[in-house]
Amino acid sequence: QTWRVALEEIEGSVQHRYAERFAELVEERLDNVEFVIYSYGELSPSFDEIYSQLQDGAVQFGFGSGFFGGVVPENDVFSLSFVLTDDEWLNTQILNAEGFLWSDDLQEAYRDRDVQLLSLVPEGWQVWAGNEEIRSVEDFEGVRIRVMDNRLLRETYSAYGADPTSVGYSDIYGALETGAIDANIQPVFAHQEMSFYEVQDYMIFGRHKPFIAAWMANRDFWDSLSDEEREAIREANEELVEYIHEAQVELNERRMDQILEARPEVEIIDIDEDTREAFREASMPVRDTYVDMAGERGGRILERLLEEVEAQQED
Ligand code: 6CS
Incomplete structure (x- = not known):
């Protein structure tokens, strides 16, 4: 079969x-x-x-x-x-x-x-990439960032002051090239394999989620x-x-090396711990949206996941 x-x-x-x-x-x-x-x-x-x-x-x-x-x-x-x-x-x-x-x-x-x-x-980590430097929550103000078609992602970036929009995976390159969007979020390998790095100057590691x-x-x-x-x-x-x-x-x-080999001018930004904390705080209300959308069972799943995080961190 x-x-x-x-x-x-x-x-x-x-x-x-x-x-x-x-x-x-x-x-x-x-x-x-x-x-x-x-x-x-x-x-x-x-x-x-x-x-x-x-x-x-x-x-x-x-x-x-x-x-x-x-x-x-x-x-x-x-x-x-x-x-x-x-x-x-x-x-x-x-x-x-x-x-x-x-x-x-x-x-x-x-x-x-x-x-x-x-x-x-x-x-792999979701990595922000864009044509503007992002070093703080405030830097997201007004950034037209592409997110997957997902209300939680749109709300997360709205909470940072950005202007999120959903574009299909195969349409991102064109949207970046024409300037219809300023930024996009992918694991490194996808930035390379889909050639998005060709039209974005900054890659920002916030380690906000895999x-x-x-x-x-x-x-x-x-x-x-x-x-x-x-x-x-x-x-x-x-x-x-x-x-x-x-x-x-x-x-x-390997894909990161390939990006830097092809475009050494791409700048890598690492978000420090204090700034990560600010991002974490700004994203907290989105957990309530998740529970509104996914209902009681969804809420229990989030709780179970948080318990598992706590248990594994203690080990
Ligand atoms: O951003 C997207 O739409 C797509 N990115 C990856 C890395 N995998 C599939 C996903 O839908």
Whole structure:
């Protein structure tokens, strides 16, 4: 049988690396399975369409990130800033801890929308990039920043005084080039692979959140699998937690070098701890918006995540 995988990102990306390794590990364990991976653009430029294919079972596996709140509102918990720590490996472990990933509330939120959540994949820090220097919350005043189509992200940047607008992934380059937008937020690898760095002069590391993608299967497909098949998938996902952390760190470093090689004039700005605190405070009211949007179950998921952050930090 052929199992199809839909990515939100192009070849070479973190999602692509994840899917390739996942396919290898599962094919090693199951004789009769073969994977086909569709990179971004191969099925449709529209994420809505890609997500519908996963919900319908036209594809068996796929990723959902910043746009996926339109399908699973609780997924927007991963769009909040300053919920996780500033340690990337710790964050990866927190998100994939049994007590969070496999908690009933989180699992039901996805299953209610016909998908089965399998793992959570941090792809590297979200990095602000723009044509203007940003060193403080005040510097965001009036900046036309592109965010994924997501009310929480729009509210976060409005809270900083910016002018957020949602543009499709494939339209960002043109919007930056023509000056329709001034800034955009991506993990480093995406700034490089999508060539956004060519039209942005500053890259600003605020470590406000990792880019997080949910890795999912179609629910009915998952329910139809044998125990052996489900076990093979779970083992592969468990092995991938450490693998993809190391791969994304290495990939993001390499892509940063490539950016600076191609455009040494790109300036890197590191936001200091005091300024991060100001960003954290300004973003706090957005947690209430999340609970308004995602409801009581969404609120419990946020609480569970915050508890897990606390527990893992104590260890
Ligand atoms: O910004 C976006 O729209 C896209 N960025 C990445 C790194 N992955 C998929 C996402 O939708």
